[in-house]
Amino acid sequence: MRGAAEVDDAVVEALPERRLAVVTGASRGIGRAIAVRFARDGADIVGVGSSIEGLSDVAAEVASLGRRFAPFAADLADPDAALDLAARITDDQGVPDVLVQAAGINRRAPAAEHATADWDDVLGVNLRSPFILARELGRGMVARGSGAVVFVASLLSFQGGLTVPGYAASKGGIAQLTKALANEWAQHGVNVNAVAPGYVVTDMNEALQADEVRFRQISERIPAGRWATPDDIAGAVAFLSSPDAAYVHGVVLPVDGGWLGR
Template sequence: MPTFDLAGRLALVTGSRRGIGRAIAEAYLAAGARVILNSPDATALEATASELGDNVLTCAFDVSDTEAADAALTSLFDEHGYPDVLVNNAGIQLRGPLTELPVEDWRRVVDVNLTSAFVVGRTVARGMIARGSGKIINICSVQNHLVRPTTAPYAAAKSGLGGLTRSMCAEWARHGLQVNGLAPGYLDTELNASLVADPEFTDWITRRTPAGRWGTPEDITGPAVWLASPASDFVNGQVIYVDGGLTAVI
């Protein structure tokens, strides 16, 4: 369908060396877009780019380092122009009881999962606003809505990301931007490797999720293409749960 075609579009996906970010990058390439991969590890990023083939650019920087991010993005945009699509996907998880959680761990999780979306988002949005069009997709989580013990910084950051998504919509929609969030359920990724390896937790997930299974990064790609395409031009300020029904039941 033409409305889902991304031909001629340039997409920047943060945290795209592996996991959800890489899956979204691959889906965008399949839909016809050029894709800019991002990771702090330049060597590993180039290896991923070579695996994905043509129409792939790289931009190595740590999303939690504001000065480095701004410098890298300025250089990138000077050479290739502003992207048509931004996916704020970079994220980390550091678990621990609230009473024992180091403040440094709290700040690190919030910086990577929330503040980076503000920093990268506003930089990209300036060019999108000047052009009068653009798509921003923030990768949220079911922990925008539900929480578990020992994940407080992650849940707080992802809840904040949902609020930031709506705030971006409130300010930028009139300039032709659509800003939405995707909230994955529990996915079988490297971030969740320890949970996937735990038979008791996997049993709980499969019983708790109506779909009866762990999700995969590929489960996110269809909605990500939709939100990047003209098919979603009147969808704005929404956080869309892609969770196998987890948040729909008790």
């Protein structure tokens, strides 16, 4: 009969290796759903939001699933914030297994009236900061020989949209950044892909959801007959960061209910 120490050693050996996922935009919407999905799948979470207080609800939900949650606050519109954030995450948590970049903002105005400051903010949060975080945290993944980076792109990675030139430019850039990083990092065991959500029921789309005519027109245009939920997007992200996607590199995967196929 084995002693208690031997039993403990056997249990420890049987435990799966810790998996750490960094999720930006984790306080709400798609980012929160992704963080919770990873926790449900057994990962510990580094959640990034604009404030620590704003991350309290998702932190509690992750904890209820028996996983650890480390909150980090950053203003990703600040040119220096992403570099500082990457250093803080690495110093505190080490190199993550997965990096999901769900943080994003939008500014709506006709192109002829679109303010330069709005352009700069949108490109800063949606494209510059994701590149810097991927570069800084991806460097450690490449050195280790494993990891996954998943960007959140958009239908506007493929289409131009209306009154959102900065957003469309940023999401088009994300699609190309995904391919560029995949070309370099696939040989090092790091998968870089993106999901491109269609219309999702989140607070970013509240104005569209409140417009009865526009909401109906959009819904009728979606072959699936409904808007996505954040969980729909989280499922696709979970796949792209799983061993099942080990040979998937540089893909921008539409999760749009069939919108682009129509």
